[in-house]
Amino acid sequence: MKRTMALLLAVTLLFGLVSVAHGAGKGKKKGNPHAFSLGVEQLLQNEFHLIEGKKVGLITNPTGVDRELHSIVDVLFEDERVELTALYGPEHGVRGDAQAGEYVPFYIDDKTGLPVYSLYGQTRKPTPDMLEDIDVLLFDIQDVGTRFYTYIYTMAYAMEAAAENDLPFIVLDRPNPLGGQKVEGPMLEEPYRSFVGLYPIPLRHGMTVGELALLFNEEFAIGADVTVVEMTGWKRHTDFKDLPLEWVLPSPNMPTLDTALVYPGAALIEGTNVSEGRGTTKPFELIGAPFVNSTELAATLNDLGLPGVTFRAASFTPMFSKHAGTLSHGIQIHVTDEKSFQPVITGLHIVKTIHDLYPDDFRFTAEDQQGISFFDRLIGNGDVRKQIMQGASVEEIVADWGKEIKAFEKTRKKYLLY
Structure with missing residues (x-):
């Protein structure tokens, strides 16, 4: 009887130690909740x-x-x-x-x-x-x-x-x-x-x-x-x-943290006739249109060797927004390394690649009375759209950003709290 009780006690202690260790691991993953507060x-x-x-x-x-x-x-x-x-x-x-x-x-x-x-x-x-x-x-x-x-x-x-x-x-x-x-x-x-x-x-x-x-x-x-x-x-x-935080949707089409990671570049697709995945369960991660060949687009983008990202051929039917109810073909963006991933540059490569592969079907949104497309408002200037249409490379497009970014970083330094 004593041997049985001793064995039960040992098993209980072992289980407790395993549970504590498991809990400590979970806590470490989420960070110390006492160190962080909103x-x-x-x-x-x-x-x-x-x-x-x-x-x-x-x-x-x-x-x-x-x-x-x-x-x-x-x-x-x-x-x-x-x-x-x-x-x-x-x-x-x-x-x-x-x-x-x-x-x-x-x-x-x-x-x-x-x-x-x-x-x-x-x-x-x-x-x-x-x-x-x-x-x-x-x-x-x-x-x-x-x-x-x-x-x-x-x-x-x-x-x-x-x-x-x-x-x-x-x-x-x-x-x-x-x-x-x-x-x-x-x-x-x-x-x-x-x-x-x-x-x-x-x-x-x-x-x-x-x-x-x-x-x-x-x-x-x-x-x-x-x-x-x-x-x-x-x-x-x-x-x-x-962080010890749950992701709460900031908006209906921002369902996950993955969405937010690709959004700065993938949302540029909103300024075109290609679906940015609204009306699907993966907005901004799924991109495509009825005129796209998904295998071709994924292979072309993967051949670029962009850092921290890979592209999977994908087809989907949006329930609303662009191409609603119509089978569309394109890619799903998979971020493989958040630290090296460059969402804006990646987004520009996606826009340019679709433009170059499907010139007869791809369109930027129409210009308004001021000659400004919605794409221009998203990217913040009228040059990028023209450069893409004229055949400039993404490397040529982003070459002028360096000075602007350095100037902004100098300005923002005065307001950083952390």
Whole structure:
């Protein structure tokens, strides 16, 4: 009997040690949760005096959550120390259920009964009427690190409104999922400004939303009273997947971290008649059109030997958007090494290769009355489209970016918080 009990005890201890070791391994993979905290967590734990006793207007969407996925809307609404009086939604809305470009009207939030003002559509900058019952504007949205993702301009317009209405503006900082080191792509040129590119920054800027708020405010003379509640434990080289965070969709077509990684270059396809994979389960990872030969395209791209990426021949039928209901052929982008992967340059190679292989069928989006294609607004200038059409190599196209990037890196250094 004693031998049996001893054996059971030994097995129990061994199982416990294995479980502890397994748990330690999982913890190591995710990083030390005590070393990292989001701006929203710092606000609630250490900086609550910034909003205590005040009427707060909150600009957010489903990504406005803490590490336990508690919504900042619910947390602030239920906290008696503060009065949440209004919500403001960017593109896709506060609840994130609107598709790209879809107008979101004013409505009353079902859960809280609060007014929800749309900042995407007829009004992109909060009006004085929208701000009449608040003391402070709070911004908490996960960005994806790409110039043409519209949330950073919702932030900028709201900062303008805050300055004009003498309201403090607080940004709760979050990680850049592309990291904070690499800068890539051309600078936006003035004639190509739009809601997918408001300020002259590179396509991949390598900054957090808090850092961008400081840069926008100073470099472009917004003049708002801006406070950034910083994260703790985030470094510029930190991989998002190593953080103790879950990926929450910032928008309907940004379902995974993999989507965000390819987005700075793959989204350039939006400026063409080729599908960027909207209407599939792999938007921006799947690219194709009915006129493409998938085997040929994948082989041609793989022959380029681009760093950190490989291309798989793929066919798909989009459920909506371009070529909806029509079998399309192309590629799936597989990032094999995030550190060496160059999303913007890769995206340009994809656009140029499809253009060169299928010249009779490929088209850039039509020019508007100003002679500007949507592709031009995405890339930030009118030169790249013309260079592709004239047969220039990608190496020739990107040769002029170096000086611009160095100048920007010098400017942005003043606003880096981490």
